[in-house]
Amino acid sequence: MASLSLSHIDKTYPNGFKAVKDFNLEIADKEFIIFVGPSGCGKSTTLRMIAGLEDITGGEFKIDGKLMNDVEPKDRDIAMVFQNYALYPHMTVFDNMAFGLKLRKVPKEQIKKQVEEAAKILDLDKLLDRKPKALSGGQRQRVAMGRAIVRNPKVFLMDEPLSNLDAKLRVQMRTEISKLHDRLGATIIYVTHDQTEAMTLGTRIVVMKDGIVQQIDTPQMLYDHPVNEFVAGFIGSPQMNFMDAKVTQGGNVVEVGGFQLQVSKDRAAKLKAYDGKSIVLGIRPEDVHDEPDFLKAHPEATINAEIKVYELLGAEVFLYFDFAGSQMTARVNPRTTARTGDTVKFALDMTKAHFFDKETELTISD
Amino acid sequence: MTDEERLERSINELGRITGIRLTVERDDGTDLREAAEKLRQITAAWKEKNSASAYLTDLLQGKLTDSEIYQRASRFHIAEKTPRVLYLVETDGEAEADVYAVLRQMFLTRSGDMAAWVDRKKIVLLLAKRAEGGREEYENMARTIVDMLNAEAMARVRVAFSGMLSSLAEIPDAYRDCEFALSVCRIFYSDKRVVSYDRLGLGRLLSEVPVETCRKFLSEVYGGRIPEAFDDETMQTIDIFFGNNLNISETARKLFIHRNTLVYRLEKLRQLTGLDIRTFDDAMTFRIALMVTGYVRDREDQENT
Numbered sequence A: 001m002a003s004l005s006l007s008h009i010d011k012t013y014p015n016g017f018k019a020v021k022d023f024n025l026e027i028a029d030k031e032f033i034i035f036v037g038p039s040g041c042g043k044s045t046t047l048r049m050i051a052g053l054e055d056i057t058g059g060e061f062k063i064d065g066k067l068m069n070d071v072e073p074k075d076r077d078i079a080m081v082f083q084n085y086a087l088y089p090h091m092t093v094f095d096n097m098a099f100g101l102k103l104r105k106v107p108k109e110q111i112k113k114q115v116e117e118a119a120k121i122l123d124l125d126k127l128l129d130r131k132p133k134a135l136s137g138g139q140r141q142r143v144a145m146g147r148a149i150v151r152n153p154k155v156f157l158m159d160e161p162l163s164n165l166d167a168k169l170r171v172q173m174r175t176e177i178s179k180l181h182d183r184l185g186a187t188i189i190y191v192t193h194d195q196t197e198a199m200t201l202g203t204r205i206v207v208m209k210d211g212i213v214q215q216i217d218t219p220q221m222l223y224d225h226p227v228n229e230f231v232a233g234f235i236g237s238p239q240m241n242f243m244d245a246k247v248t249q250g251g252n253v254v255e256v257g258g259f260q261l262q263v264s265k266d267r268a269a270k271l272k273a274y275d276g277k278s279i280v281l282g283i284r285p286e287d288v289h290d291e292p293d294f295l296k297a298h299p300e301a302t303i304n305a306e307i308k309v310y311e312l313l314g315a316e317v318f319l320y321f322d323f324a325g326s327q328m329t330a331r332v333n334p335r336t337t338a339r340t341g342d343t344v345k346f347a348l349d350m351t352k353a354h355f356f357d358k359e360t361e362l363t364i365s366d
Numbered sequence B: 001m002t003d004e005e006r007l008e009r010s011i012n013e014l015g016r017i018t019g020i021r022l023t024v025e026r027d028d029g030t031d032l033r034e035a036a037e038k039l040r041q042i043t044a045a046w047k048e049k050n051s052a053s054a055y056l057t058d059l060l061q062g063k064l065t066d067s068e069i070y071q072r073a074s075r076f077h078i079a080e081k082t083p084r085v086l087y088l089v090e091t092d093g094e095a096e097a098d099v100y101a102v103l104r105q106m107f108l109t110r111s112g113d114m115a116a117w118v119d120r121k122k123i124v125l126l127l128a129k130r131a132e133g134g135r136e137e138y139e140n141m142a143r144t145i146v147d148m149l150n151a152e153a154m155a156r157v158r159v160a161f162s163g164m165l166s167s168l169a170e171i172p173d174a175y176r177d178c179e180f181a182l183s184v185c186r187i188f189y190s191d192k193r194v195v196s197y198d199r200l201g202l203g204r205l206l207s208e209v210p211v212e213t214c215r216k217f218l219s220e221v222y223g224g225r226i227p228e229a230f231d232d233e234t235m236q237t238i239d240i241f242f243g244n245n246l247n248i249s250e251t252a253r254k255l256f257i258h259r260n261t262l263v264y265r266l267e268k269l270r271q272l273t274g275l276d277i278r279t280f281d282d283a284m285t286f287r288i289a290l291m292v293t294g295y296v297r298d299r300e301d302q303e304n305t
Helices: A043-051 A093-103 A108-121 A137-149 A167-184 A195-201 A219-224 A229-234 A265-274 A292-297 B003-018 B032-049 B052-060 B066-075 B097-107 B135-152 B168-188 B201-207 B211-222 B232-243 B248-254 B259-273 B280-304
Strands: A004-012 A018-027 A032-036 A058-063 A078-082 A155-159 A187-192 A204-209 A212-217 A241-248 A253-256 A259-262 A278-283 A302-312 A317-323 A326-332 A343-348 A354-357 B084-091 B114-119 B122-128 B157-165 B194-196
Touching: A004 A043, A004 B232, A018 A043, A018 A212, A018 B232, A032 A043, A032 A195, A043 A078, A043 A155, A043 A187, A043 A204, A078 A137, A078 B135, A093 A108, A093 A137, A093 B097, A093 B135, A108 A137, A108 A167, A137 A167, A137 B135, A167 A195, A187 A195, A195 A219, A204 A219, A204 A229, A212 A219, A212 A229, A229 A241, A229 A278, A229 A354, A241 A326, A253 A278, A259 A302, A265 A354, A292 A343, B003 B032, B052 B066, B052 B114, B052 B122, B052 B168, B066 B168, B084 B097, B084 B135, B084 B168, B097 B114, B097 B122, B097 B135, B135 B157, B135 B194, B157 B168, B168 B194, B168 B201, B168 B280, B201 B280, B211 B280, B232 B248, B232 B259, B232 B280, B248 B259
Parallel strands: A032 A187, A032 A204, A078 A155, A155 A187, B157 B194
Antiparallel strands: A004 A018, A004 A058, A204 A212, A241 A253, A241 A278, A253 A259, A278 A354, A302 A317, A302 A343, A317 A326, B084 B122, B084 B157, B114 B122
């Protein structure tokens, strides 16, 4: 397998469109890296540059220390799995997986060995004689993966491989891909717009927007310590609640929608420089509480709001309400007595609150 | 096999495919083996010229009359009225055998499907109607073609697609439309890999304008001092400014710069071009001027090569 280095990578198309700007990333051997971001953020373009399917306008891309900028896609020792895949309909599973190797004039015996190995990894070994029409959706997807695996590449590139599958199959295949990474010990770069996929699969996640990397970190660090409002809002489902707030009392209190919320001591120090100024307060839905014990313990950070929608999901309840001009979500225990139309007292866990500079949208830190 | 048997076989094969029956009168010194080889070559050339693939190439290039279209189609058992969509696949380099092999094996799955090389960089696929569905379905197929050629043949490709064609006679026009779409895409939408003839936007209009008129337009816009190219920072600023509907605060935030820095950059651009892109009219003129500049450069490059 391989380590990759992307240094100051730019992509500008001949029509002047800048798709990727100053992309920097070091990928270690066997890492599972996720590129995530909204449509048009440059994640697929970056992947295609790694594959050699797009020219790199500026910067250096290396695999195992070897400069790859001008190396043909075929000579980069990579394999790709895309969102829009098709199988050769008249060929068996074996031939579907073998076709790419045949094109590369790999000897027959070696093809047989590689296909059988890949089929075993993917639990397709008993289906090798079947034609695609006799396979389930998940099995077909695995055959498409198998075509990449048989090449035994240094790096796997996957561009939204699950987005054409239905929700149930997507969850199932997500687990399969995770297992596959463990079994192959491969370096994988995976592109998705789905933050749940990103959080569950990646060892590290690259969050992109408008062609610019916003943050590169582990899923947990991205969730707990987003560097800006965009990352905070993009990572997490339901997304983080944002509301305009004013810093007062030397950073010890933030005023929101007529309520005064006490800021925890460590965070107050960060807010000192913003005394008297407007900021954005962010709080995740699970940090908005309605349990009596929490309310009793945190009288300094309570708000009242009327519930607009009550949504029971089985193991949890989402309560939607308007507060300080924003729509908010609270993720609470299903034993809650709150229902649509009730006015409910909530307490915000201010030790978990996030504060953002209103102008730059960056997280306010020391 | 004796030379006589070999010759007899060649004569029979030629007769079978052309209807021409030859008889051989020979002296003792005739080289039967060479005669058989010549006949085999004539047979192969005839086959190539009269193959379904050659028919499709002639059809695409508009070389056939209406009656020839249908006469030759029936000879190759090509259904005249099968609804089909035309996909024109263009490779960045030469269209290698791998690309053609993947396309044939993966996508020619129904009776009525056809494929042919057009030139060294282009392959046409004519795919019979798959399911009920319109443009979206054709676009998905075009995306699948791109993705599969990327993954299986590791080839960089761009695909243009037509609407549904109800008869063979519509194919030449659809092919010309797709060729045009690819050329517009190359110049104006170089970031796109899939293009439809009926979604070319401003690029369609601009590519029909004579180059000289474009040069006059640019001279008018920039007052005779057409900028060679804008630096990366300026282009990024412009991109994001347009992308955020000329909103200064939003653009400054996205660029992580102070709004005064942005205003300074836009002012510098105004001094360079005479256009204040904070106003709608100048923004529109500048956007069109950028597209026209790309078009003129492309045409100049083509003239030079």
